Amino acid sequence: MKKIGFLMFLLVFIFAFPTIGQAAGGGTSIYLDGKALDLPKNGQVQNVKGNVMIPIRVVMEQLGFDVVWEKGTRTVTIKQADTTIKLIINQTSASVNGQKTPLSVAPMLKGDTTLVPLRFVSEQMGLTVGWDNATKTVYLITPDQTGGNTGGGTTGTGGSTDNGSTSPVPEANLAAVKGIGFDANRLTIAVDKNVTPKVFSLTGPDRLVIDIPNARFDESFSSSHSLDAYQNGYMDINGYPDVTKIRYSQFSDNPPTIRVVMDLSGARNYSLQNGNDGYVIVDLNVDQSYPPRGNGKPLVVIDAGHGGTDPGAISVTSKKEKDFNLTIAKKVEHLLKLETELDYVLTRSTDVYVTLKDRAKLANDMNADLFVSLHANSGSATASGVETYYTRKESLPFANVMHKYLVEASGLPDRKVRAKSLHVTRETTMPAVLLEFGYLSNKNDEALLFTENFQNSVAQGVVDGIKDYLGLK
Numbered sequence: 001m002k003k004i005g006f007l008m009f010l011l012v013f014i015f016a017f018p019t020i021g022q023a024a025g026g027g028t029s030i031y032l033d034g035k036a037l038d039l040p041k042n043g044q045v046q047n048v049k050g051n052v053m054i055p056i057r058v059v060m061e062q063l064g065f066d067v068v069w070e071k072g073t074r075t076v077t078i079k080q081a082d083t084t085i086k087l088i089i090n091q092t093s094a095s096v097n098g099q100k101t102p103l104s105v106a107p108m109l110k111g112d113t114t115l116v117p118l119r120f121v122s123e124q125m126g127l128t129v130g131w132d133n134a135t136k137t138v139y140l141i142t143p144d145q146t147g148g149n150t151g152g153g154t155t156g157t158g159g160s161t162d163n164g165s166t167s168p169v170p171e172a173n174l175a176a177v178k179g180i181g182f183d184a185n186r187l188t189i190a191v192d193k194n195v196t197p198k199v200f201s202l203t204g205p206d207r208l209v210i211d212i213p214n215a216r217f218d219e220s221f222s223s224s225h226s227l228d229a230y231q232n233g234y235m236d237i238n239g240y241p242d243v244t245k246i247r248y249s250q251f252s253d254n255p256p257t258i259r260v261v262m263d264l265s266g267a268r269n270y271s272l273q274n275g276n277d278g279y280v281i282v283d284l285n286v287d288q289s290y291p292p293r294g295n296g297k298p299l300v301v302i303d304a305g306h307g308g309t310d311p312g313a314i315s316v317t318s319k320k321e322k323d324f325n326l327t328i329a330k331k332v333e334h335l336l337k338l339e340t341e342l343d344y345v346l347t348r349s350t351d352v353y354v355t356l357k358d359r360a361k362l363a364n365d366m367n368a369d370l371f372v373s374l375h376a377n378s379g380s381a382t383a384s385g386v387e388t389y390y391t392r393k394e395s396l397p398f399a400n401v402m403h404k405y406l407v408e409a410s411g412l413p414d415r416k417v418r419a420k421s422l423h424v425t426r427e428t429t430m431p432a433v434l435l436e437f438g439y440l441s442n443k444n445d446e447a448l449l450f451t452e453n454f455q456n457s458v459a460q461g462v463v464d465g466i467k468d469y470l471g472l473k
């Protein structure tokens with residue numbers, strides 16, 4: 001079969017593809033297991049009613065399937081392992097191992113080129129097919145790459161009409177992706193079940209792709225993340241030099257696969273941490289990726305305390321400290337964005353858990369100039385007021401300045417600058433303070449802390465304090 005296929009194919013090839021490398025293709029690119037296919041440059045890859053159609057030459061040469069073209073009956077036979085697909089030009093049903101199977105788009109002749117629907121052929125052969133509409137890119141993944149295949153490592157082993165050798169995971173057993181966040185230069189994907197993510201990098205432009213097979217977005221996902229009707233969404237990333245944007249989608253239905261793409265400013269090393277603890281983490285802090293900053297601007301790390309599974313203190317009306325801290329951090333960020341004389345980075349900008357170690361490491365790795373951790377306190381019902389903590393004595397001058405602004409901006413009792421051995425102020429290597437904005441255990445403090453006026457005022461106080469210390473005002 002193979003030999004005949006090849007001979008027949010050669011004939012087709014000679015007549016049908018005399019113009020390889022002529023003009024630009026339709027802008028569609030196809031990746032097989034992360035590697036770009038070498039497509040004919042003369043526009044033969046076509047997009048027809050939302051279906052990517054490829055020449056049978058690509059099916060054979062790039063996907064490695066046997067292809068026979070019978071001109072008389074206008075039939076294409078594609079064979080791989082136990083699967084035989086017969087497609088007839090202009091017919092909207094195919095035969096897969098003798099079974100009649102509907103097609104969403106019929107194979108066609110374009111000039112002398114026979115085009116077949118890429119998704120249908122690939123899926124019948126057991127490949128996972130994904131489509132990124134933004135970049136007009138098709139992603140094909142062989143079964144052994146999706147972690148669900150028990151067979152050999154080659155393309156389409158044992159493919160059958162139920163779309164391949166991967167036994168489908170029942171819907172109820174799929175993992176739910178509950179959240180996606182980017183903090184401390186790390187992508188965190190929260191999942192409710194153990195998953196087997198695949199990470200690979202692509203170039204032109206540089207990006208990192210994380211596929212999570214057998215997963216869907218949780219019902220609650222769209223309430224906290226942008227997600228359109230086609231299950232696509234993205235978040236812009238500010239404050240990190242490596243990453244410009246994070247996109248995510250329900251990338252494939254066979255098997256249901258969530259894809260998260262990090263758009264990078266250049267090639268980056270990464271490490272994948274998957275402890276099956278509810279978080280998949282892709283960490284970009286693997287090499288000293290922060291050369292001494294050349295722009296001469298001071299870098300300030302803003303650290304919203306707690307987050308994710310760690311709520312911090314719970315207020316008298318059951319509000320969470322982590323939410324207060326993040327709100328202040330976002331307001332500080334908003335103000336720092338307007339400052340052209342300094343750079344900043346947030347240890348977290350979403351409701352995710354970041355370890356204390358990672359917070360300090362981020363600041364140290366980035367060679368930051370200042371570190372400001374934002375918290376609210378808890379104690380007796382009568383305790384009220386603000387405190388500024390530091391650990392190393394070289395942080396004291398910074399603590400004194402910040403505290404002055406904290407007292408003024410909060411209008412709360414002055415509970416003084418205090419020395420205490422706290423992880424983030426101890427393990428950082430630059431002047432570092434931890435601010436307590438008031439007591440969530442105190443009825444009056446708590447009510448005040450959750451007002452817009454108070455929050456705006458203390459956020460401004462933080463920025464004013466930083467600028468004062470740096471001599472920028």
Ligand SMILES: [Zn+2]
Nearest residue numbers: 305312375376
């Ligand atoms: Zn706290």
